Amino acid sequence: MQRQMLLVEGSKDTVILGTNKNGAKIDESPEMEVLLDYDYWVDVHKVTCGEFKSVIDESVVENRIDCGPDSLPVVNVTFFDAVLFANEKSKTENLDTVYEYSSAEFDKDGRCVNLAGLSFHLNRKGFRLPTEAEWVKVASQKDKCLDCFEREKEYVNDYKGIFKNEVMINYAGASSTNDVDERIIKGGASSSLYSRGGTYPVSPSTYDDYIGFRLAIGVIPDAAFLDQGGKIVNSPVKVVSSVLKLWDYTKTSKVKLVFKNEATGNLNYIDYDNESKVVELVDSVPAYHPDISPDGSKVAYCTGIEGLDRKSQVYVRNLDDGNSGIVKLDVESAAIPRWNVLESGDTVITYVTGAGNNSSEKSFKSMSTWQVPFANGKFGKPVKLFDGSYHGGVSEDGRLAVTGSKILRANVNGKETVWYNGEQSCNVSLSRDFSKRTSFLDFHSATGEKFVGDKYKVHEILFVADSTGKLIQYVKAPYGYAFDHPEWVTGRVNQNIVATFTNSDGAHSKIVLVHLPDSSITYLVEGDELWHPSLWVREAASSSSSESVMKNVLLDEDSAGFYVKDNEFQEAHWSYKMELVWTYWDSADVVILGSSRPQHGIIPALFSDQFSVVNLASAHGCMHSSYYMALNYVLPHYKKLKYIIIEIALDRLWLTKQNSFFNLRSQNIKGYVYDANHDFWKSGIPEGLKEMTHEVPKVSSYAANLTGRGAMPLNSCGNWRSSVYAERDTAWLDTGRVRLEETLLYLTEIIELAGQKGIKVIGVEMPQNPNYKNVNAYGKYGLRNSDAPEIIEQIESLTKKYSNFTFFDQHKMGKHDYLKGMNYDDDHLCRAGAEQITHRLDSLLKTLD
Numbered sequence: 001m002q003r004q005m006l007l008v009e010g011s012k013d014t015v016i017l018g019t020n021k022n023g024a025k026i027d028e029s030p031e032m033e034v035l036l037d038y039d040y041w042v043d044v045h046k047v048t049c050g051e052f053k054s055v056i057d058e059s060v061v062e063n064r065i066d067c068g069p070d071s072l073p074v075v076n077v078t079f080f081d082a083v084l085f086a087n088e089k090s091k092t093e094n095l096d097t098v099y100e101y102s103s104a105e106f107d108k109d110g111r112c113v114n115l116a117g118l119s120f121h122l123n124r125k126g127f128r129l130p131t132e133a134e135w136v137k138v139a140s141q142k143d144k145c146l147d148c149f150e151r152e153k154e155y156v157n158d159y160k161g162i163f164k165n166e167v168m169i170n171y172a173g174a175s176s177t178n179d180v181d182e183r184i185i186k187g188g189a190s191s192s193l194y195s196r197g198g199t200y201p202v203s204p205s206t207y208d209d210y211i212g213f214r215l216a217i218g219v220i221p222d223a224a225f226l227d228q229g230g231k232i233v234n235s236p237v238k239v240v241s242s243v244l245k246l247w248d249y250t251k252t253s254k255v256k257l258v259f260k261n262e263a264t265g266n267l268n269y270i271d272y273d274n275e276s277k278v279v280e281l282v283d284s285v286p287a288y289h290p291d292i293s294p295d296g297s298k299v300a301y302c303t304g305i306e307g308l309d310r311k312s313q314v315y316v317r318n319l320d321d322g323n324s325g326i327v328k329l330d331v332e333s334a335a336i337p338r339w340n341v342l343e344s345g346d347t348v349i350t351y352v353t354g355a356g357n358n359s360s361e362k363s364f365k366s367m368s369t370w371q372v373p374f375a376n377g378k379f380g381k382p383v384k385l386f387d388g389s390y391h392g393g394v395s396e397d398g399r400l401a402v403t404g405s406k407i408l409r410a411n412v413n414g415k416e417t418v419w420y421n422g423e424q425s426c427n428v429s430l431s432r433d434f435s436k437r438t439s440f441l442d443f444h445s446a447t448g449e450k451f452v453g454d455k456y457k458v459h460e461i462l463f464v465a466d467s468t469g470k471l472i473q474y475v476k477a478p479y480g481y482a483f484d485h486p487e488w489v490t491g492r493v494n495q496n497i498v499a500t501f502t503n504s505d506g507a508h509s510k511i512v513l514v515h516l517p518d519s520s521i522t523y524l525v526e527g528d529e530l531w532h533p534s535l536w537v538r539e540a541a542s543s544s545s546s547e548s549v550m551k552n553v554l555l556d557e558d559s560a561g562f563y564v565k566d567n568e569f570q571e572a573h574w575s576y577k578m579e580l581v582w583t584y585w586d587s588a589d590v591v592i593l594g595s596s597r598p599q600h601g602i603i604p605a606l607f608s609d610q611f612s613v614v615n616l617a618s619a620h621g622c623m624h625s626s627y628y629m630a631l632n633y634v635l636p637h638y639k640k641l642k643y644i645i646i647e648i649a650l651d652r653l654w655l656t657k658q659n660s661f662f663n664l665r666s667q668n669i670k671g672y673v674y675d676a677n678h679d680f681w682k683s684g685i686p687e688g689l690k691e692m693t694h695e696v697p698k699v700s701s702y703a704a705n706l707t708g709r710g711a712m713p714l715n716s717c718g719n720w721r722s723s724v725y726a727e728r729d730t731a732w733l734d735t736g737r738v739r740l741e742e743t744l745l746y747l748t749e750i751i752e753l754a755g756q757k758g759i760k761v762i763g764v765e766m767p768q769n770p771n772y773k774n775v776n777a778y779g780k781y782g783l784r785n786s787d788a789p790e791i792i793e794q795i796e797s798l799t800k801k802y803s804n805f806t807f808f809d810q811h812k813m814g815k816h817d818y819l820k821g822m823n824y825d826d827d828h829l830c831r832a833g834a835e836q837i838t839h840r841l842d843s844l845l846k847t848l849d
Contacts, residue, residue, distance in 0.1 A: 005041040008138060015137045018163040019194040028194050032163040034133040034171040040218025042130055042138055044146055046073035046154060047214055055088045065110045073152045073212040079183050079204035080112035082129055082155050082213040090126035098128040102523050107668060113205040113566050117240045117523025122172055122220040129157040130216035131172050135186050140193055152212040153188035160184050160196065164230050175225035175236030176278060181567060185211055200619060205566040228277055235263050237527040243272035243697035244567050245522065249496055249515045251557055253697035254538035258290040258299050259511055262529035267301060269319055289336050292536035300337035300349055307405045309356025316374065329372060329379050336391035343396055348373050352389040359406045364388050369401060386411055393430030400467060402438050404428030410469060419469035421447045429487045433494040436467035439486050459483050462514060475519045480504055489535045498535040555686055559674035561693030570661050573618045575698050580614055580710050582690040585637045588614040593626035594647025597766040601829040604709035606838040611845060615710030617647065622655035627746035628662040632680040641759050643845055646750065648763045650791055651779030653743045654736045717830035719820040720769045726777035733787045744794060755804040760848055763795060763807045769826040770814035780827040788813060808844060810837055
């Protein structure tokens, strides 16, 4: 090894992940024993900035990341940057690359913020990030501890999931990402061995000056995983593309995928707009060729398979109701079901009596094509359409039907014909739109090679023909893969095909999306044997009919309402707040601004009925972000606004524009740029903006809280810790008075602008752990207790200067009455505390009304 690495030998000793301590985070408990019976190598020291730059040079990215001094551990890099470094390092030493992806995206500073289709292969010998268990095994041994608990935390390879109270052998993390795409960071000076994160969730695009990484190398035999529900998975199905990525091709967040998991024998279901987790649809019969209904609520499937001459049965089942609603079509034999909506508006399923080899005219004519209505969960009476098995699809008007196994046959206006010069073809699929295009695969035929202009391998080319059978396009699979099971994606105007990829061993290891306009390929799912995908896409929502919005403004569907780019933690939170902005602009009379403290701690639903409240506070919010929201969105548009409740947060007043989301990230996000370029719609909100904001994909776990008008109460209550420390220098005011002046100026301007509109402003100071006084800290992010009265006096002076401003101090230098059982952690209230402060704010507003 050229790097200084430590050999860690496999053993029967177990490693302990998690903890059984009372009050531990749900994803850090219970204790789980892990046995690692294989050898691996791990870096003695964290990767330095110099090492990082020597490998990730301009040939990999355009700009050089400012990762710190060359001799110190690399920081300010993303998980994706670490992945690229590992792969490049493997290449330099002629090793396998562990990580695979379809494309990379970088920000203006050269950081990698997205690797589309990212997957990892722990059966390959190459550089990679250590698993959490590997990291803990080293860090828990004093003679091998290395620099695990020095300042920087470290990315590990695992998705974040839950633990289970049992022994896991060769555990390698969660089988798939959770709904906020969290990554685990370990170590750091202030962490325990079981800690798995920082103050806020860490996504793969997160970077900070306290996060770095080290590398490991070693094949993990029979790696075991736990799914997000705690079930042991030895051959996981991994979702490797998000609804955010699919937006580029579908223009909606309403996307569903069903496929056959041949390893388990069951259908698998993914709702990309609802956590993107893989749901196993358990069945007692074989399930092949699934097809999702036009409304996205059901799936039809059959027990037979294309190319095999045997009897088959067709079933329909619900998708979102577990294993309910299974109904069988009561006919002798039915195969390859395909949903259709007729010109009359009726929903039907087309099927064939058999799907065997059609190269023989006699065999082909022995089968037939039928159509059966389906409504209210029941099949109607089947009607015969054609002699012959046209299982590739029938058009809505019934004037075109296609099939192929092993000849590409078509029925055009009732006349039978053979396309593709009668050469061998299979996996035929008719598009669901009005174009009547047909996709298919072949066996490197002469006709195909003439059209492509080169030789190719079996199933290496996906062909598309027009409504007359003329070839109009082809897409070539990437090196090492071939196509199988291609099917058109649902939609009235469709440019996408979903298919599987077989690898060099013939295994169906990936499901992919083929975008025909540019022939691009996007990885969707990865596993051992994935068959017969069906991808459903809902058509775009209709626009609002409100008379209070601007008419005749043609919104850019790629920008309007698109307030998220990578679904990074802050982006995801703010994108939901923007959805609330355009939902309640014409009804709310109270708006809450601030950080995660009021976001979790003030509950709109608990205010009296006379108030219509929306909580626009968000994680990482600061005075500048409150100012940005008030100046550009709230004050110009909230016509009924009477009160602004704005968090003060004395310990965070050092956070200026320089630290704000609206300075660091929003300038690279289309929706905010689009708003700014249109003067934040101050001349009128355009019709459809609200709907487009709702339609844009976002992290689903936050969506559940929209009914609470933006509040996210924390239901787990604890006791104020007796031992605390400030996470920032308590003496920051000594050199930070300019910062303080800047943040108080934002507050002053909000008060003045609100006053011009007759709006009252309530500055609220949320309570924190009273025991900070024991370390001479005002709160979690510092400020000496002796410095706080000076700032409080400045804020109090604003109440004398401006009649529309009230200071509502609930921290009171730690001498508050938010008792044990009212807090979630050192600076956030749980629901019990949130109820108390909300009721007090409600009473205050009544006195001001």
